[in-house]
Amino acid sequence: MTNEKVSAAPSVRRLPGYLNIIRAFQEEGGEYISSAAIAKELDMDAIQVRKDLAITGVLGRPQRGYPVEELLTAIERFLGWDTARDAVLVGVGNLGSALLGYREFNLHGLTIIAAFDTDHRKIGTVIHGVKIMNGRTMDIQLSRLGIKMAILTVPAGEAQETANVLVQAEIEGIWNFTGVKLAVPVHVTVQNEDLSSGFAMLCIKMHNKRGIRGINGG
Template sequence: MGNQKIPATPSIRRLPSYLHIIRQAQRDGLEYISGTVIAEELNLEAIQVRKDLAITGIVGKPKKGYPVHALITAIEHFLGWDSIRDAVLVGVGNLGSALLGYQEFQFHGLNIIAAFDKDPKKIGSSVHGVPVMPVSTMEMQIRNLGVKMAILTVPSAFAQETTDILVKAGITAIWNFTNVKLKVPENVVVQKEDLSSGYAMLCVMIQMAQMQPKK
């Protein structure tokens, strides 16, 4: 994005939830949907929804709301989900296998075309239709495939050395599911997913709910 300022992370994270609701409105035959309706579905403030949608460049119509089809198009384009992105996955363990089988990715333009692992029992097989290749050939295979995105689900001890190979192979975007803060060149972007932080949030919410006075 060069020197462009990236919109606030919470706004970006909320857009997929909005998209789910708007797509349902489309299936129900609605031509317009208001920010208030989206807000009520997600227990948010309507003004927050309108601010979030504004980053996509779309403008609603007074008393009507947003044209459903145009709103879907605007969100998908902003997120880059209207184009196909090929990716590879490294580390076909429990999490890696689950991600390979996650069917929703295809609706977001993410196409995992190959996976890599060290386990001889997995090499040469396919997981959810994705071929598993040896890590030892990863650099060459990625260059041949011309892929620029990688999903990293290896054990943390191997995260950095695997990343170094990915970068050398030409990968410029890494979705990091390890707990390691990766060291990469400036031209490589990394998104770290910390599953434990989501669980921590859930635990705090449970404790807060238990502290609420019983009616």
């Protein structure tokens, strides 16, 4: 099971991208979509698309492709996005503010219902429709709200301390943008986000396209 999880991770990462394409296709009235059509939109291989979609349990039909409605439902259910997910955001700096206004999240069932900061100039204000609450009383507020997921965008120096408070308040999942490796109990899930990963991919692809060298760095 553990190995299976690791190997499926890249497939899971690609599912949100598939969702966008399949939704757009549905809005245009399409009932069946082929793996080739999806692959073309994403500049991918159709075999990889079929492999990725297989994890949702929906199979394409010969000559027709995937039933769009069934595929959308299956992907959303697989990701747990069929039920809305409420989260809080902790640390309303530049990145935190940007994420509060990131509209794609709503499409994916993620609703940020409150944000926390310790800066008194921010507390009580509303940013992109989200109220900023006092970070010093976060433990009490979280218990009251019954939230299980937190987006962590505090400065690196405050990351572990803040994570400790989140764990105490029975948060089960932390989406960690701080760049700090967090120590949490085994029942808590941490997803580390590093925006530089995409930059690494861009650099490599540009190198390859220029023909300076191949992927093997030779």
